[in-house]
Amino acid sequence: MDLSYGAEAEAFRKEVRVFLTESWQPGERRGSELKQFAGDFRRSAIDRGYLYRSVPKRYGGSEQPVDVIRAQVIREEFGKARAPMEVGGNGVNMTVPTLLEKGTDEQKDLFIQRTIEGEYIWGQGYSEPGSGSDLASVRTKGELSPDGTKWIINGQKIWTSQGMQSTHMFMLVRTEPDAAKHDGITYLLMDLDQPGVTRRPIRQMTGEEGAHTFCEFFFDNAEAPVAWQVGERGQGWYVSRTTLKHERASIGSADGLGSQFRKLVELAQEMGRIGDPLVRDRLAEIEGRVLSHRYTSFRLFSCAAAGEDPGRVHLMMKLLLTEIGHDVALLAQDLIGEAGMIEPAGAGGRGPRGPRGPNKWLDQIMGSLGNSIAGGASNIQRNIIGERGLGLPRDLAMAAEK
Amino acid sequence: MRFHLSEEQVAIQDAVRGTLGDCWGMEQLHKFAGGDDDFDPASWETLMSLGIGGLALPESEGGAGLGLLDAALVCEVAGEKAAPGPLIGQILTAIAVANCSDAETRNLLPRIASGELVSTLALDSDLVQSARAAHLFLTDDGAGGLRLIEAGDGVTIEAVIATDRSRPVSRVQFGDVAVHPICAAGDPLVQRIRDAALVLIAADALGGAQHCTDISVDYAKERTQFGQPIGRFQGLKHQLAQMALDVEPSRALVWYAAYAWDANLPDATRAAAMAKAHLCEVYTRTTRAAIASHGGIGYTWEYGLNYWFRRSVYDRAWLASPAQHRARAAELAGW
Numbered sequence: 001m002d003l004s005y006g007a008e009a010e011a012f013r014k015e016v017r018v019f020l021t022e023s024w025q026p027g028e029r030r031g032s033e034l035k036q037f038a039g040d041f042r043r044s045a046i047d048r049g050y051l052y053r054s055v056p057k058r059y060g061g062s063e064q065p066v067d068v069i070r071a072q073v074i075r076e077e078f079g080k081a082r083a084p085m086e087v088g089g090n091g092v093n094m095t096v097p098t099l100l101e102k103g104t105d106e107q108k109d110l111f112i113q114r115t116i117e118g119e120y121i122w123g124q125g126y127s128e129p130g131s132g133s134d135l136a137s138v139r140t141k142g143e144l145s146p147d148g149t150k151w152i153i154n155g156q157k158i159w160t161s162q163g164m165q166s167t168h169m170f171m172l173v174r175t176e177p178d179a180a181k182h183d184g185i186t187y188l189l190m191d192l193d194q195p196g197v198t199r200r201p202i203r204q205m206t207g208e209e210g211a212h213t214f215c216e217f218f219f220d221n222a223e224a225p226v227a228w229q230v231g232e233r234g235q236g237w238y239v240s241r242t243t244l245k246h247e248r249a250s251i252g253s254a255d256g257l258g259s260q261f262r263k264l265v266e267l268a269q270e271m272g273r274i275g276d277p278l279v280r281d282r283l284a285e286i287e288g289r290v291l292s293h294r295y296t297s298f299r300l301f302s303c304a305a306a307g308e309d310p311g312r313v314h315l316m317m318k319l320l321l322t323e324i325g326h327d328v329a330l331l332a333q334d335l336i337g338e339a340g341m342i343e344p345a346g347a348g349g350r351g352p353r354g355p356r357g358p359n360k361w362l363d364q365i366m367g368s369l370g371n372s373i374a375g376g377a378s379n380i381q382r383n384i385i386g387e388r389g390l391g392l393p394r395d396l397a398m399a400a401e402k
Numbered sequence: 403m404r405f406h407l408s409e410e411q412v413a414i415q416d417a418v419r420g421t422l423g424d425c426w427g428m429e430q431l432h433k434f435a436g437g438d439d440d441f442d443p444a445s446w447e448t449l450m451s452l453g454i455g456g457l458a459l460p461e462s463e464g465g466a467g468l469g470l471l472d473a474a475l476v477c478e479v480a481g482e483k484a485a486p487g488p489l490i491g492q493i494l495t496a497i498a499v500a501n502c503s504d505a506e507t508r509n510l511l512p513r514i515a516s517g518e519l520v521s522t523l524a525l526d527s528d529l530v531q532s533a534r535a536a537h538l539f540l541t542d543d544g545a546g547g548l549r550l551i552e553a554g555d556g557v558t559i560e561a562v563i564a565t566d567r568s569r570p571v572s573r574v575q576f577g578d579v580a581v582h583p584i585c586a587a588g589d590p591l592v593q594r595i596r597d598a599a600l601v602l603i604a605a606d607a608l609g610g611a612q613h614c615t616d617i618s619v620d621y622a623k624e625r626t627q628f629g630q631p632i633g634r635f636q637g638l639k640h641q642l643a644q645m646a647l648d649v650e651p652s653r654a655l656v657w658y659a660a661y662a663w664d665a666n667l668p669d670a671t672r673a674a675a676m677a678k679a680h681l682c683e684v685y686t687r688t689t690r691a692a693i694a695s696h697g698g699i700g701y702t703w704e705y706g707l708n709y710w711f712r713r714s715v716y717d718r719a720w721l722a723s724p725a726q727h728r729a730r731a732a733e734l735a736g737w
């Protein structure tokens with residue numbers, strides 16, 4: 001084993017550093033000036049092959065050969081320099097890879113560049129009031145217009161993250177009511193700026209409301225061009241399962257977890273509890289899991305770099321991260337003590353500066369609960385580990401469903 | 403950058419697994435557990451014939467030129483099979499002697515590496531595995547250094563009923579004994595050997611925990627109740643998933659600790675403490691969950707799961723408990 005990235009990667013790292021020193025000097029720029037500067041910076045980073053590496057040049061990407069180590073070096077160096085990276089969000093993480101794999105040329109032309117430049121923001125229109133874990137039961141209805149050029153959509157989507165900012169939605173819609181459950185769904189793209197779409201923010205348990213919460217969407221004869229349908233009619237379920245290859249393997253979430261753990265240790269120090277043997281014991285116990293997650297991320301990353309299958313462990317990463325988040329929350333809640341009785345100003349992303357003081361941990365304490373729900377509830381993760389990972393027989397209810 | 407096993411490392415594990423499988427199954431385990439011996443020459447010779455005694459020694463010392471990581475991979479398989487014999491003591495003794503400067507002690511190395519001299523670990527406790535069969539005891543010198551004690555005169559061995567039937571211990575006292583010095587207090591080798599011991603115990607725990615998970619999953623596919631395999635019931639399925647979630651990611655913790663030791667990284671001592679603490683917790687949880695997941699058969703002697711449970715008791719207590727190592731890890735982090 002060897003955790004160094006090798007001479008070639010280190011030479012590349014130097015090159016990236018030189019670029020960053022020369023090109024990312026935001027200085028005193030603020031507001032729109034900073035935004036402009038960041039935009040120009042991103043464009044030159046794309047020219048150098050540092051961002052949007054899996055996106056072809058004609059769609060605004062830098063079209064680089066797959067190289068997870070280079071991608072990681074870039075993330076590390078950009079992170080250290082606090083330089084703008086890819087815009088992130090559902091659009092870059094889900095829409096773009098899906099379109100690259102399954103989209104038509106017209107769809108790629110229309111959407112990819114505008115998405116990576118941050119002009120189009122995508123909501124994920126999967127969940128409905130009646131369909132969450134059982135996603136393939138979606139009922140939002142799509143019917144062809146009489147001239148066959150448009151899908152007419154009626155129904156409701158819910159829990160859409162970034163819904164208030166979204167300009168577009170990728171969604172699962174039932175278009176073949178008579179077909180078997182998984183074979184009656186079509187994957188559509190929709191412009192949300194139209195009369196048939198109503199959106200409403202839903203206040204979250206964190207107290208968050210307004211622009212930054214998840215939303216619900218009502219569709220009343222909303223329209224999506226048939227040309228914006230991704231994949232075959234009725235095949236939307238399978239389009240949504242498109243595995244996203246590219247350079248997904250990264251140790252980004254491990255770095256995030258590591259810095260969260262360091263902050264937890266700092267919290268224990270600030271609160272004068274770091275000498276308490278019970279606190280030290282719990283910290284070290286949590287760190288055992290944090291490090292397991294970190295080194296397993298290295299393992300996945302190493303397998304990806306070598307083009308080898310890491311096996312079932314990759315199915316465990318989401319649940320592992322969720323559970324560690326709960327452990328962190330429980331200890332943080334002990335540590336902040338009475339401070340937890342006062343909700344900090346700016347909690348839940350409200351306010352310009354974000355919360356200060358020990359009670360700012362309320363954000364993590366409550367937010368960690370979202371992880372056991374969003375992106376597949378923890379029980380669903382356990383089903384996946386048990387059935388796909390360990391080869392246990394499928395649940396009868398689900399095996400028998402039509 | 404490489405942080406997964408090489409083909410060669412997988413092959414080493416497969417070879418040890420295959421070889422042990424041929425000579426150490428449930429039948430032998432039961433027989434050994436029911437007998438009076440604290441050592442099984444047949445399986446020992448088989449393991450030693452694979453060169454495991456000298457695995458972590460440089461080629462110039464007649465070893466395989468591999469590292470602690472490779473030794474840990476072997477100990478993992480030993481844990482999986484609940485293999486007898488002081489494998490961890492043997493490997494550590496070989497490393498210690500190869501790194502010592504006492505010429506007379508070093509003369510023993512070829513016979514240690516070949517497994518002809520059996521050496522067991524007698525550190526921090528008077529409960530010592532395979533004490534009656536051992537030729538050598540790797541122990542401290544009372545002042546913080548390390549030494550080897552020769553079996554025979556001055557070594558008093560008192561029988562006890564050992565909890566871990568796969569690695570029976572006895573109570574050992576050292577009186578006026580024949581000694582081979584290894585190193586004095588303050589020599590970095592002392593800490594290196596202690597760290598390596600923790601890594602190898604963690605590896606044994608990993609192998610045992612993985613084995614308990616695997617047989618529980620297999621059983622859940624075969625056993626039927628209510629007209630279906632019990633593994634279909636979500637309650638059990640989720641318990642099994644949780645066991646796998648506990649074990650599989652912690653594998654990388656053992657790899658890291660062994661790698662840190664091999665590369666002599668600054669955090670090697672702490673990594674060893676974390677690995678020992680975490681894996682022994684995992685092992686305890688997993689053996690308990692495995693027995694529960696089997697129902698009545700799991701509670702029997704005959705089925706044999708108890709051997710791994712008992713082994714988890716040994717690994718957990720050996721060279722200090724998880725909580726003690728977490729306290730060390732906290733100290734080492736400067737908290």
Ligand SMILES: Cc1cc2nc3c(=O)[nH]c(=O)nc-3n(C[C@H](O)[C@H](O)[C@H](O)COP(=O)(O)OP(=O)(O)OC[C@H]3O[C@@H](n4cnc5c(N)ncnc54)[C@H](O)[C@@H]3O)c2cc1C
Nearest residue numbers: 124125126127132133159160161370373374375376377379
């Ligand atoms: C913060 C946040 C952001 C989100 N963002 C989005 C988004 O952008 N777009 C989007 O489409 N959705 C989003 N969601 C929705 C999320 O995907 C769903 O909430 C999730 O899939 C669970 O569905 P549900 O809420 O209907 O709960 P249910 O499916 O009703 O689950 C309720 C409980 O039942 C359990 N359960 C359900 N089925 C099973 C089963 N087969 N076996 C065992 N237990 C089961 C679950 O584990 C859970 O504990 C978001 C949710 C949250 C919390």
